[in-house]
Amino acid sequence: MAALSVIWVAIGATVVSVLQYNAWAGNAVSKYLLPPHRGIDYFFYYVGTRYYLPFGVSLIFAALFAAAMIAINKRSKGKFFDGGEIAIASTAIFLSGYPGVLIFLPVLIVLYLICHIFLTVRGRKGERIPLFYLWLPVSISVILINNFWFSGSAIWRLIKF
16 A cells, blocks of 8 residues: 555656646746756756655655554564554555654644543543554645645745755
């Protein structure tokens, strides 16, 4: 699942890059940003930092998080994470993109605490809540938070590539 997500994002970034090139080539002003007026390296730098780098950074975060989850699970003899959960978690982190990976873990922790508070209030104290069902909803929440709340803020402009 994680490999398919990486391939899908790479295909999407490539399609958007081609569309960006065609848009620049069709504009009277921006055509000077493309060859023969300027080197192709500027275009590759632009699409690399806009479309590929955010998911490259989130891929690194996802790989580090998956390695940590594997190490924790191995040390605890499979007590914390169910089968397939590590792949789902790393996919969710990857799809959050950058800077979404920066708020992924805090959102996950807050949502997990809310679930525990809700169960405690309902009288089911001490029940274990698996994170298995929270990874993808948190990823969707982070994507929505990034696109509709953070995208216009000053913090977003500071940490966005």
